[in-house]
Amino acid sequence: MTDLKKLKQLVKLMVDNDLVELDIEGESDKVKLKRKIGNDVQFVNAQQAMTQMPAASQMVPAAPASPVSPPAVVAAAEEENLLEIISPMVGSFYTASSPDAKDFISIGDSVTESSVVCIVEAMKVFNEIKAEVKGTVVKRLVENGQAVEFGQPLFLVKPD
Template identity: 50%
Template sequence: MDIKEIKQIVDLMKRADLTEFAVEEESFKLQIKRATEAPAQPQIVSYAAPAPQSPAATAAPSPAAAPAEAPAPTEDNSTYITSPMVGTFYSSPSPESPTFVKAGDSVKADSVVCIIEAMKIMNEIQAETTGTVVEALVENGQPVEFGQKLFRLS
């Protein structure tokens, strides 16, 4: 194998987005690995400046402002299935297939509830707890973050 063939293999790896390649011939062995770290995407964060308030407005809250305060905490015995990774949420194995779970379904710890695609790999997500699905908190095809709540169980 000459250098020209090796360069062709490297070009093929780039075009096919391969990270690893190995070939072995009679007395020749070649193994190529390449880093595929995607460049960090810049995140733009903007903050709104607080609106200036007059001294009279800050002296006493108006009666209309009282309902805007946080409601009294309610007793919520729900458990949540959260995303173990960043990726794209899919509620079924294919567009033609029925969803893994829907509201009212009972799940066990080993029940598959969805798929999260991460780096072109489909990862089946299991419930890891038992309960009844109350609602799905994510839409099909929506991107999800690590730790994001996917389903609410009772």
């Protein structure tokens, strides 16, 4: 079975090289990754992608992403003892389950640890993100449809 570190490296390779589809088959593993960029769908010859890919021994794990919030927002959050709801993955942030649906939460709403606050789409999989904190939502830090990084703060919550 392919390990998570290897998959993360492959996803980073796809993003860095603007690849839309990557299909790799080894002796014991088969990995096929696809992603859509806007409305443009382009297909990449997997053999060509494999020849351009560095050897596994040359792949260096990416450093953990640092939060992308402006320093002023982070400082204000710390000063006011606000809690952050952070993204557990890289993907596209959405406030609702569909364009016509009501937002999961709004500013001023109370949340509990199990409250779904948004979804993050990663490789065509929509992942519900739970608050994991208890309090009142005071600020949303990202826009609907915006790309988010692992560990990036999404919301600020005033604890109860």
